[in-house]
Amino acid sequence: MATIKDIAKKMNLGVSTVSMALNNNPRISQATRQEVMRVANEMGYVKNWLAADLQGGRNNLILVIVDDASRPYFSRFIDIVQNRIAYHGFDLLISTTFNNHLDTAKRYLSQNRGAGAIVFTMQIDDDFINKCANDEFPIYVFGREVVGNENVYCQKEVSYYLSGYLSTNYLIEQGFKRIAYVRQVLSTLGTPRRFEGYLKALAENNIAFDEGLVFDVNRDNGKNIYDNGYMVTEEIIKNIQDKKIDAVFYSNDSLALGGLKCFSDAAVKVPEDISVIGYGDLPYSRFLSPTLSTVGSPDYASVYNYGVDTLVKAINNEDTSSVDEDYRELLLNAREIVYERGSVRRK
Numbered sequence: 163m164a165t166i167k168d169i170a171k172k173m174n175l176g177v178s179t180v181s182m183a184l185n186n187n188p189r190i191s192q193a194t195r196q197e198v199m200r201v202a203n204e205m206g207y208v209k210n211w212l213a214a215d216l217q218g219g220r221n222n223l224i225l226v227i228v229d230d231a232s233r234p235y236f237s238r239f240i241d242i243v244q245n246r247i248a249y250h251g252f253d254l255l256i257s258t259t260f261n262n263h264l265d266t267a268k269r270y271l272s273q274n275r276g277a278g279a280i281v282f283t284m285q286i287d288d289d290f291i292n293k294c295a296n297d298e299f300p301i302y303v304f305g306r307e308v309v310g311n312e313n314v315y316c317q318k319e320v321s322y323y324l325s326g327y328l329s330t331n332y333l334i335e336q337g338f339k340r341i342a343y344v345r346q347v348l349s350t351l352g353t354p355r356r357f358e359g360y361l362k363a364l365a366e367n368n369i370a371f372d373e374g375l376v377f378d379v380n381r382d383n384g385k386n387i388y389d390n391g392y393m394v395t396e397e398i399i400k401n402i403q404d405k406k407i408d409a410v411f412y413s414n415d416s417l418a419l420g421g422l423k424c425f426s427d428a429a430v431k432v433p434e435d436i437s438v439i440g441y442g443d444l445p446y447s448r449f450l451s452p453t454l455s456t457v458g459s460p461d462y463a464s465v466y467n468y469g470v471d472t473l474v475k476a477i478n479n480e481d482t483s484s485v486d487e488d489y490r491e492l493l494l495n496a497r498e499i500v501y502e503r504g505s506v507r508r509k
Contacts, residue, residue, distance in 0.1 A: 182251030259285035300476035326359025391420020452504030
């Protein structure tokens with residue numbers, strides 16, 4: 163049975179062009195679509211996603227693996243990625259490693275389900291990724307650098323460490339010294355690295371680290387992330403009342419949202435009694451009361467698009483350096499910044 167790559171080779175076209183033509187993508191001219199359909203029919207091409215998937219065959223799917231698709235941070239990531247994947251004429255298949263359930267995601271990777279994969283989770287280690295990637299199944303990794311396989315592409319500049327430093331240093335600049343840190347879970351990509359930035363900012367400002375000011379979220383209690391933010395804040399409030407804490411750095415905006423609700427219910431005024439900063443600049447952070455101070459990148463969407471564009475080039479056996487050129491200036495200038503809003507009391 164003929165494949166999309168067979169058709170592309172016969173017609174001397176790119177795989178993505180043939181794929182988009184077969185899917186009636188308006189980016190491809192009507193004449194080209196008709197000619198591709200004619201050749202496909204002659205070669206006996208049959209579009210059968212289910213059969214291709216069951217056989218582990220190459221198809222028009224890009225596998226996307228994240229830790230927890232329900233988290234707003236990853237929901238935003240998936241929204242951007244799926245739009246860019248569709249732009250290139252591909253569909254996506256989502257798998258998660260939520261609560262360390264790895265079997266399905268690892269099976270899909272090892273069987274090369276799809277034309278390529280995007281991995282955005284720490285739960286699948288570097289060795290396994292390198293073992294699965296090949297010239298017929300390239301993999302793009304977000305959040306860390308994976309080396310050892312030319313078919314693995316990755317986000318080389320990771321700013322999680324800097325975000326923790328920026329958040330903590332900003333609070334210190336506003337005069338706070340008893341800063342609590344709320345950790346989501348150590349197995350996530352960003353939380354441990356943001357904690358390193360938190361420690362560095364304290365050290366540079368000669369503020370002694372107090373282990374009692376670090377609060378870990380219980381992720382295995384069956385609660386959602388907002389409830390967990392609320393519950394951990396109940397413990398923090400006891401320390402505020404004893405004057406042990408004057409500011410809180412939540413490792414993501416979702417936890418901070420639960421925290422703000424808890425403070426409100428307990429009649430703890432933000433920012434008068436306690437200042438709060440999050441991470442991620444999720445859309446709702448601008449619409450809370452008070453608005454949530456946070457750290458984020460104005461260029462995050464382009465960074466995700468860069469990853470998808472690189473992967474598609476690799477899938478099509480094309481030179482990925484052209485993507486580097488297209489995004490060079492943006493990536494050189496990409497940075498994270500502090501969004502100063504109403505939840506931090508300023509000097």
